[in-house]
Amino acid sequence: MPDKTALEITNLLLRWQGGDREAESALVSNVYPYLRALANQQLRDARSMTLQPTELAHEAYFRLVGQRDIDWQGRAHFFAAAARIVRHVVIDYLRERAAEKRGGAEITVSISRLNESELPSAESSTDILRVDQALRELEAIDPRSARIVELRYFGGLSVAEAAAATGVSVPTVVRQWRATRAWLHTRLQDE
Numbered sequence: 282m283p284d285k286t287a288l289e290i291t292n293l294l295l296r297w298q299g300g301d302r303e304a305e306s307a308l309v310s311n312v313y314p315y316l317r318a319l320a321n322q323q324l325r326d327a328r329s330m331t332l333q334p335t336e337l338a339h340e341a342y343f344r345l346v347g348q349r350d351i352d353w354q355g356r357a358h359f360f361a362a363a364a365r366i367v368r369h370v371v372i373d374y375l376r377e378r379a380a381e382k383r384g385g386a387e388i389t390v391s392i393s394r395l396n397e398s399e400l401p402s403a404e405s406s407t408d409i410l411r412v413d414q415a416l417r418e419l420e421a422i423d424p425r426s427a428r429i430v431e432l433r434y435f436g437g438l439s440v441a442e443a444a445a446a447t448g449v450s451v452p453t454v455v456r457q458w459r460a461t462r463a464w465l466h467t468r469l470q471d472e
Contacts (some may be wrong), residue, residue, distance in 0.1 A: 290356040298353055305346070315360070316341050319367055319437050332374050341366045357438075361428075361446035364436020371435075372413050415468045419461065426461040429454055 290311050296304035320337035344366045345359070353359055412434075420427040425447060432443040444454045 288356075290359065294353040294355065294359055309342070312359070312363075313338065313342060316363060316367075319363065319435075322437055323367060323371055323435065331378075332371070337367065337370055340370045344370070355445075357442055357445035360436060360438060360442065361432055364432050364438065368413070368431055368435040371409065375410055411469060412465070415465055418468075419464070423457075423461075425449070426457045426464075429457050430461050430465065433458060 290308070293304045293308040293311060297308050316338040317334060320334035320341070324332060324334050324337060341363060345363055348362070351362065416427050416430060419430070428447055429443050432438045432446055433440075436443075438446065440454050440458065441451055443458075444451045447454065
């Protein structure tokens, strides 16, 4: 997003937090396209998933606005929260579906987005619940690296946006992103 839009979203968040209802309406029109694109991105590789991008975007938005007690630090903080919420909405949906079907078909997503040219290619698919489990394990070992993956993979944030959201430098995010992608690739291939 352009810097002007980023500043506008930050200002809208501050006004919304202060109780300005007009700011909430403007915020919706500014962030909903991002949430919809994020939902499309998350669901495009999913096979046999009946959750629609519109449903995912709506649920993510309602969970975000339901968190009025958060002291929003700006656009990056808001989108970091959106990344976490999108992850949880998808995981909750898959767990609910698995409980209903008791061993039904595996829901898969491509992990190719985790890989860039400097890493071995991983064109195979993996169960998104396994990705979530691997991230939970990583959170216990290295919370910041897990957060960076969540922001980049589930949130679609750029390296610079992930750096702003985590409060570290761009080179640190690049270094951790590379190392963590390699770890995830190995972890998911070992199972």
